[in-house]
Amino acid sequence: MLVIIVASFVAIGARLAYIQGINAKHYLAVGASEWEHTITLDATRGAILDRNGDELAISTPQTTIYADPYQVTNPDLEAAKLAPVLGLTVAKLRSELTEPAGFVYLARTQPDAVANAVTKLKLAGIYNLQEPKRFNPAGQLALPLLGEVGTDGNGLSGLEAEYNSTLAGTPGKLVEELDPQGGQVAGGLQEYQAPKAGSDLVLTIDSSLQYEAEQALAQALVASHGKSGIAMLMDTKTGDLLAVADLSMPTAANTSSSAIPVAIPSLGRNAAGDWVSEVGPQPVESPGASAFDEVYEPGSVMKLITISAALANKVIIPSDHFLIPNTYQVGPTVFHDAENHPTEDWSVTDILANSSNIGTMQIAQRLGKTRLLQYMRSFGIGTRSDIHFPGESDGLLPSYWSDTSIATVPIGQGIAVTAIQMLAAYNAIANGGIYVAPRLVAGTINAQGKLVPTPAVPTHRVVSATVADEMRTMLEQVVTNGTGTSGAIPPYSVAGKTGTALVPLNGGYEAGHYVASFAGYAPAEAPSITAMVQIYDTPNFGATASAPAFAEIGRDALTQLQVPVPAPQPPAPGVPLATTSSANPFGELPSAALPTPTATVTAPASTTVSSVPASGSSGSSGSTVPTSATTTPKTRAGPATATPTTLSPGPSGT
């Protein structure tokens, strides 16, 4: 008997030693898992600010209502009481309150009024917690740039996605001991690791100029009956993007429940005497940042690069004269200018001022394919910008050079560019021939409140200052005496260029569907801003569709930035002024009759065969690049008899 007792005690002792000594860590861990509770502390998501510190996107804690179905005593009654408060159906709430789970969301990130109403009901098993919700205080302003944030606080698109790790911060942790009732054990274990707030993103965007750009673009879009549009404004010296507007006319494809029309000032007052917005379909924010991720054929704005390259390589001088016939055959294709004209003797300035396709083709033939492509790359064409916006396209350069490519590419057909690429190209000329990388993010503000600027990207010279000055004079002539008179911003001098490219539709090109654009900078003598407006799929040309919007955006920017009117600068040496102007006050007439062809004028079927993505491929929704496999040459039968477009009188009176 004594032996049994002793043996029992020995066994107990051994077991005790095993539990308390050898395997102590295991049991300690088991116990810790029972009483220790780890709470993840969400870090405050950083805000997105404009260059003046105004919030464009900000997170604010909101109340999330959740339920513990195990503690719900009367699901039917509680569902009936909650339904009107939360705006949900009784059936849906009942199914959630009867789920075999300990936690179920009922409504996330609700306003304080809803949260208070739920709290007052004092329902068993219904609790709330704080969760951050993303707000855009300026409404839909710059929404395509900013992007969206999901319910869980992660960026889904735009800058919110691109800089998600910077904005999100580092979550913290709270480890505490809880008693069986779930209350914290006073004086018990408590390890607190503070969350590190996300950094704020400071953009180069000016919210006031952004608003003005969106309003001007909206008016132009409505007036020109376009389908979508882009307006961009850049600080010439620094490359800072001051405004990037992306608007579309609402369709079933691009209208979401969150789309809010951009208000357009009305032409009159309502019965109450208030100014009211224009009635009818109004442009909405595009679903994506088209300025970066959509490509289009630039048209005549491309001539800046062609002529700059020719001047830089000294294949021409500004005073060279060219005989410009009404039609011009290159390879199997006969080309023509936008307007019928007799054979003209034009200088380079005249060619640019009148946006002569034939003159540009002749210059390009002197330049040659290799040097043309070289300078296109030097101007940034074919490469995405240093912004690296999510989904940004590189653009498309022809990989297959046909007989007509030397004619089409220099005039901006047969290649595809993004709006930011074309804007940066014009900005290089404005900067005296130096390419300045566009910049969208000025820097970040870390959790300590210190601004960390974005590293500067090295600039590079594209053309000499002399060539840039020569181009300035010629581009000024475009605005004063050429097709771009609608882009003037008196008393400032403006250097700019119109562009009208055909939109590929149904495998070919059709008259009446253009990509109308205007790009330029001001003041021409000492540029402060570079801007560009592009209207997609409009029956109007660049001079009527885009140039007025450019003028309005430019005027607002020059006024707000208090840019002084510089002293007039003489033309660059050796650059003749425009001697002829076949453009009327409206610039290129949409009724520019196509000549009765002696040969069938067809869209070049062999261009961009292998370098063009098929329409509908990812990243090219809405792309204006022609398809390859289904290109069907369209025959233009006789001169078009289009009716001159009647301008809708906008508030500016232009």
Next chain:
Amino acid sequence: MSEPLRSERFAVTVVEPRPQSSPNPRPSRPKAERAASTRARAKAQAREARQPRHAVAKGAKASAAAGLEADPLEAEGTPQSRERHLQLVADRRQLRLARRHRARLLLGMAAACAVMVAFGLVYLRVIAAQRQFTLDNLNTQVAQQEATYQRLQLQVAELNAPDRIVGYAESKLGMVPSTSVPVLTPSVAGSSTSVDTSPTQAPAGDADYPSIKALMAGTP
């Protein structure tokens, strides 16, 4: 004749000294006899010094009973005798009781200290718990104030929204966008510096307007 000294605690009796006027004085002892007595007394003292008090008392008693003559010098009350310290001998039982009493006292004090320490610890825990509640309450208030700040920040941002400002200006104040902005560039005559290209208009009502207007006279 002096009273015999008797202690209640110690069984020690001091023999009263021989009176001075005694008719029959004791005959003086021989010298050798005195020396032997002295030696014996010294031994006895040494032995008593080694013994406990009670044993010393017993020893004195025993030596007194054995008939050892008390030191005549002591009996006579000489200064030497008065200087000799008395050795008090305690009862063994009483000593044991005393020791036990001291132990109990110490034990009680230790228990009291332990109780006080325990109460102190409990008190500290209570204080810590109270502070924890206070801290949690403060943290909650901080979080609430932070949330309030963020909500107000959102409110301010919404009020600063361009579309709201423009809408209010147009609908409530009847303002319209300016269609043209005249740019005036006053120049200072005779100045060697470059032309003042400030684009601002001369503010109406400004005190400097008359001088500016004079400068602008004739300027298109």
